[in-house]
Amino acid sequence: MMNWTRRHSLIAGVGLILITNVVVLLGVAYNKSGTPESVLKLSQRELQVPYGGREGADNSGMSLRLIARSTGPFSMGASGEEDSDGWFGKEKLAELGFDVSAPADTEQGRAYYQKQHSRQVFIVLEFNGRAYQHAVEVARKMEAAELNKKQPTTLAREQTMSSRLFIVDAGVSREALRAKYPDTTQYSIVRGQVRAMVYTHNNQAMLIGYVNQRGAENINVPFTFRSVFEPMQRTVQENGYSASNSGSPSFEAAIAFGKRLEPWMVAATAK
Template identity: 40%
Template sequence: DLFRRPFLHQVFRLVVGRHAEVSLLPRARSVRGAAPAGAETPARIALPAAPRGRAVRKWSRAHLLAAGLALIAVTNAVVLLRVAYNRSGEPESRLQLSARELGPIFGYSAGENSGVVLRLQWRVSAPLLDDALSTRRETPQWLDEAKLASLGFDVAEPLASSLRNRGIYRWKPALLVLELDGAAYRAALEGARTRLERVEALHRASPSDARLAQHVQAARHALVQEETTSSRLFVVDAGPEREPLRTKYPERSRYAIVPGRVGMRVWEHEGKRRIDASVMALVGTEVHVPLEFRAAVARMPRALTLPGHAEPSRFEVEVAFGKRLEPWILRVAERTPAR
């Protein structure tokens, strides 16, 4: 009779049932609260949550995809607006460049992009050391302490207390002036000729010196390279603002103004404090080739940019620099070589 009492009967079912507080059956689950008779089990109550979770995941993926596409669209729109603004109105400058100033040619891999890019080949007008056999160059004369101070450098900076930090270049953004086929190139050409004359004079004084003979050969090669394949595009000045530079260099078909970086270091040489400076980089030196010009650009011989190749360039590329001082191609022409 005791087992027929309702409360004992309930206790008995809780102990041996499928959802007992203390699991006795092999695959029984333990549940924190026992379910009364006739009530739905916790497992049955949780079943509708599974499709709900999948719906949440689908919702999240759809919204993430939409957000990603929107981000791509906004990014492309910003890029197109920047390009349109840069090319609006009259170009800030136009330069007639050749393969000497626009190599080497390279393209992206087929899996990424079919674009073709030309890279501006620029140099810095810096004289060689006063040594006929030296190939080292001095700091450009125009990049003196006054110029560095105008760019924001502390030219009175003392030597670093730590040897590890001595001689480290510090850089600042600047606007740089590019000169095409001007006084800087003529000076480089004259310097190559003078160097060859000096080395030949040394070799005539010591004709049996094999080392001097090698220097003569190298100097002749350098002169041919300077005359035929080396870039005629030189960085000749720098400043913090565009207008003063354009006032100083008004010829827009010879001088372009581009953004870049200038570096300065303070170091010690023979017990004396010295300052060196250099043009560290130009920003935006890559020029993308539009589809309409790719066939012509593909015929431009890459060998023109390799050292020692003495063929003059027959190609002329008109490059414009816009309001953002970024370059783009206006025209590509191939000149017929004279017979």
């Protein structure tokens, strides 16, 4: 029997690393092969440099954070008006496989839903569509109310700074979701996790779902396009996170989603 030595351990460790890297590279190649599943043309409003940029970090890489908003009770405005476009309720939770039989307005029901595990699903991202237009209309109403307070900023912020990318649906069938949202320049499908919870508003308990983990949260920037984003990165480092979507500097980036629903950047230009 061969004696296991430190040298053997080193060789085994190196071999495992090589195998892992090969598997990762093959997965990346497969994801990018063929025609992309979808391509979204986003801007600095949807793609943000993380706070602090690369300061004090490894300068070999750069990534942008994908900002996707939600509709429903969690997107109520300052006026207290609940978003009527909310879609993630009891019926959707049941469709995703959650047991929704317990009453939501009891302590036992709250505890029951709190103990339910997250579920892996497919999530639909909508760019510059109905959900965003609804957000603009809500902001318009809020600004009308804020004029009396001399704070007419809500609508301008929504129209020039806020992300236009929204989570609008979820399902267990990727094919069914794509059939429902066929426009691959406006809708992308990614993997994610969802949970159920009891939400109380105006003393009324309701069962809702929310996305607690989403794929495609970060987009790596290829070296070829890095010069497009470095001015924005310097702005963030100098002025803080809020400057990253202030409109200056600005850009447009084409983000493709592949066979594994993983994103990569295929084009980027400064504007």
